[in-house]
Amino acid sequence: MATVIKEVELSWLDRTYLWPILKGMVITFKHFIRQLFTPTSKRYTVQYPDAKKEMPAGYRGLHELKRFEDGSIKCVACFMCAEACPARCITIEAEEFSDLNQTQGFEEKRPKVFKIDMLRCIYCGYCEEACPKDAIWLRTDYELSAYDRLEMQFGKWDLMNTYAKKDGKPEISTDPKPAVPHKPVEM
């Protein structure tokens, strides 16, 4: 590929080097003054633990296993997400059930164990795309850290119940088996 080199003819004022320095200093000083008189809340920096960044709707963060209105799990343990996962971080064990009280309709299969190893997950969102039932979603939560590795193994009830809304209320109140967020699950 040819590169076009543009010769720039500098004026004598620019070649003194002193004048361009002064121009540059004026630019930096403008930035200084502007930043000095901008209130902290309006600056670019988000002061993280005090103020948190609102992630855009398409952000791929922590997973959520969706439920029906009555609280039963949408997942039918078809293993599509586990297959699609490039990091192989999803472990599913299926079980049969026949509880017709639930709105799950004609399904008779659900996950007994649904485990995501958050340390391996790369948050690519393929599981979300692969799911035929829209049962697994990626939320905008991004604060995923723990003090040991075990805490980063998210089980079924963690993925169903972890999430609290912004005001601290849990998303689903009819919770058959609540789990404390970020609670270590038995392996």
Add this chain to the structure above:
Amino acid sequence: MDSLAQLLHLTPATLWMIVKVLLVFGGPFTIASLLTWVERRGSAMIQDRIGPNRAALFGKWRLLGLPQIVADGIKAFLKEDLVPPHAVGILFWLAPLFAFVPAVLGFAVIPFGQSFTIGNTQYHMSLLDPGNGMGMLYPMAIGAVAIYGVLTAAWSSNNKWSILGGMRVSAQMISYELAMSLAVVAIFMRTGNAGPPTFLEAYDPHRIVAAQAGLWNVIPQFLGFVVFSTCMFAETNRLPFDFAEGESEIVAGYLTEFGSMKFALMYLSEYVHIVTAAALIVTLYLGGWQIPFVADPGALLSVAAFLAKLLIVCWVFIWVRWTLPRFRYDQLMALGWKVMLPLALGNLMLHAWWMHRAAM
């Protein structure tokens, strides 16, 4: 002052000396440690960031991030003092001192305020009284000694990055010292020629300041001012001439092997250097403690004026650092020898010719 001296069983002269020593040693240190804060917060503002603002006194008062200075100091004290096994022991311990002491010593002759008289005694606002025979030559000489600090640190670290940084910076400082001294000689000439006749030598800072009563040197000697300030940037190893370090090339240069309090001392001495350099620029070119259109500002006001000028020049040092990219090494040498030295010589010749014309 006399009664206070009597109370302390001292002669007024001794008391004044003690006060001056405290001022001259404490002042630059205080300003230097404040400068570390100004540097970090100021650079953040220039780059549209916020800067350190988390450290808080008793976990409560953040005070615009000022407690960060204290936090840094405590951290430096408590860190493990690691001496690498290949370092040259005693020099490694002495290097921070060699870097630190010259930085403070340079301040000794700078007049930081107008002399005042109580009773029959005249008190001078500089550590060494006028007429000491060294005058402005002394900070120049001390500035040259500052190279030893860098070089000792580089050599004793026994590390290729350190020695490269040290060698580079010593070559740089020596190159720019020539132009700097020549720029100052023009001031000595002018001062010797003008002003009321006194017993002081033309290179005495008190006389230089007194000679600037009507017109600051920066206007008739603008060329010299540019050369001198540029050389001061080189002497203090500030950007755009910070060849002692170089993250992408030689890690931290001569500071590579230094940690904890040794590093803190080196780091602080860099800022004391800036304060001293700013004081030199103020004394030589910006009228020292003079205030425009005020013939006799008095002791307190003159000190305030000096301090204000000093702080502004210090801020310019920081401001330039966050404006300019660094030079390449050959560009630095070319600038020093092919531009700064001829400019300083030209300035000298110009003023010599000027004075010759005026005398005829």
